[in-house]
Amino acid sequence: MAERLFTGIAASAGLASGQVLRPARAAGREMAETRGGSGAEALWAAIVAAGNELAELLGRLDGDEAEIVAMQMAFLEDDELARPAFEAIAAGRPAAAAWAAAMDAEIAVYQASDDEYFRARAVDFQDMRDRVLAALTGSGGGPLVVPDDTILLAAELRPSEFLAASWGKGAGIALTQGSPTSHVAMLARGRGLPMVVALDAEVLDLQGAALLDGAAGVLVSEPDEARLAAARDRLANEASGRAEAAAMAARPAVSRNGVRVAVQATIADPAELDRLDPAHFDGIGLVRTELFLDSPARLRDEEGQLAAYRRILAWAGGRPVTVRTLDAGGDKPIAGYTVAHEANPFLGMRGIRLSLRHPDIFRVQLRALARAAADGPLKVMLPMVTLPGELAEARAMFDSEIAALAAAGAAHGRPALGIMVEVPAVAITPERFDADFFSIGSNDLVQYTCAVSREEAAAARLGSAADPSVLALIARVAAHGRLSGREVGLCGDAGGDPLLVPALLAAGLRSLSVQPELAGAVKAAIAGLDLATDT
Numbered sequence: 001m002a003e004r005l006f007t008g009i010a011a012s013a014g015l016a017s018g019q020v021l022r023p024a025r026a027a028g029r030e031m032a033e034t035r036g037g038s039g040a041e042a043l044w045a046a047i048v049a050a051g052n053e054l055a056e057l058l059g060r061l062d063g064d065e066a067e068i069v070a071m072q073m074a075f076l077e078d079d080e081l082a083r084p085a086f087e088a089i090a091a092g093r094p095a096a097a098a099w100a101a102a103m104d105a106e107i108a109v110y111q112a113s114d115d116e117y118f119r120a121r122a123v124d125f126q127d128m129r130d131r132v133l134a135a136l137t138g139s140g141g142g143p144l145v146v147p148d149d150t151i152l153l154a155a156e157l158r159p160s161e162f163l164a165a166s167w168g169k170g171a172g173i174a175l176t177q178g179s180p181t182s183h184v185a186m187l188a189r190g191r192g193l194p195m196v197v198a199l200d201a202e203v204l205d206l207q208g209a210a211l212l213d214g215a216a217g218v219l220v221s222e223p224d225e226a227r228l229a230a231a232r233d234r235l236a237n238e239a240s241g242r243a244e245a246a247a248m249a250a251r252p253a254v255s256r257n258g259v260r261v262a263v264q265a266t267i268a269d270p271a272e273l274d275r276l277d278p279a280h281f282d283g284i285g286l287v288r289t290e291l292f293l294d295s296p297a298r299l300r301d302e303e304g305q306l307a308a309y310r311r312i313l314a315w316a317g318g319r320p321v322t323v324r325t326l327d328a329g330g331d332k333p334i335a336g337y338t339v340a341h342e343a344n345p346f347l348g349m350r351g352i353r354l355s356l357r358h359p360d361i362f363r364v365q366l367r368a369l370a371r372a373a374a375d376g377p378l379k380v381m382l383p384m385v386t387l388p389g390e391l392a393e394a395r396a397m398f399d400s401e402i403a404a405l406a407a408a409g410a411a412h413g414r415p416a417l418g419i420m421v422e423v424p425a426v427a428i429t430p431e432r433f434d435a436d437f438f439s440i441g442s443n444d445l446v447q448y449t450c451a452v453s454r455e456e457a458a459a460a461r462l463g464s465a466a467d468p469s470v471l472a473l474i475a476r477v478a479a480h481g482r483l484s485g486r487e488v489g490l491c492g493d494a495g496g497d498p499l500l501v502p503a504l505l506a507a508g509l510r511s512l513s514v515q516p517e518l519a520g521a522v523k524a525a526i527a528g529l530d531l532a533t534d535t
Ligand code: PEP
Pocket: 286, 288, 327, 422, 440, 441, 442, 443, 444, 445, 491, 492, 493
């Protein structure tokens, strides 16, 4: 057979070569709907069984992965979710059909949302629907098993399916739906599994051998011998690259000509630190607090926050830790705190804009941070700053909380107060901002400079930190830092991409905060560079 090439969108880099696998989930679902147990009791039992499965799964996970499963458990425990199904059963409908219809209605509401975050949650509801259906009929067939050197073909992959699946060595994922910003894409990157999304639906009918290039976003069916030979070379290079990266992770980042670069870790939850060795990092460059302070109760819990910040400082053992104040809003809503139904949430109330609108909640975080600073070198960073007045207002609040702690004789410190550079207004004129330090948020800086939504897969190709306009802005901020004696680092995802690292360092940066699993690859990239010594 002649080779055929399908182009989708890159979601997780890496190369997979082998046989395709198309799991028969759709057929399983139809069977469940027609054969399912018929009464309310059967549905209760199935919901409980599905909840138990998720609880068991939760016990094996941590960080973002655990959060996804915990969220599904919370929904399953909510009586309101199943109420329409029980009403339909009372009216004579079989349990499986009643449950499927109730969940399909819920899924349709999420799919119709204007908000990308809520649209992406539809997959979690599909996941819960199918898990309960499988429990109703015993037709679930267990978790996915993807053997070594196999490319999974599917329309969509649910987060809990991903987490429960066993992934063989050299496996890959090819989806006809999805986006690089979906939960599953994030999980695939975390596990180093190549993944391509938004492929033509035709790929679902493929059989036989295929090659998946996660970096290029391409699936090749029946690849010819020349392509396979090139892939074998690349796989061998990637394998030795991975071994080199693992060894590099343990060493300080130094360029070929001896210039030291700080490589810090970016985290979403203090629990992530349990599996990381602090000696591999020059501290923590970004703590995304909105990802673990994700409810109004947590936002008001000063002691809980204090304990979280102390745990991070204890792990760091004297290395610097930069905690970002709440960056809720945009793609990170917190029910009961962020503004619902904004026409354009990324240009609306998020980050510091919201914190200043809720001073009572902001002061809780500032107090907890000032108290934690008694334990070690803590720095505090404000997200989404656009105007110098926002920094001034936040600084005045911070100062007054520190003064109150001093007056009360409470242990505290005075952390440096810096800002993220995510908005071009800051990058173009950084000298207007009296910040103690600057940290470039390349994810948003690209989005706002190139007018490319972070959430739209189709537009993703139009913006990158490698765009000369973005690099010029970064260079401008780095130059301002040199002239004014203020530290400038970068904490967006671009810092974890070894292909972008040379341009970022050439722009004058000497400090990158990256997803922990990428530190080795970034240090390896740095080791191959000759860097200017006068920055
Ligand atoms: C960024 O914008 O680059 C950044 C680090 O912030 P977030 O991705 O959390 O918006």
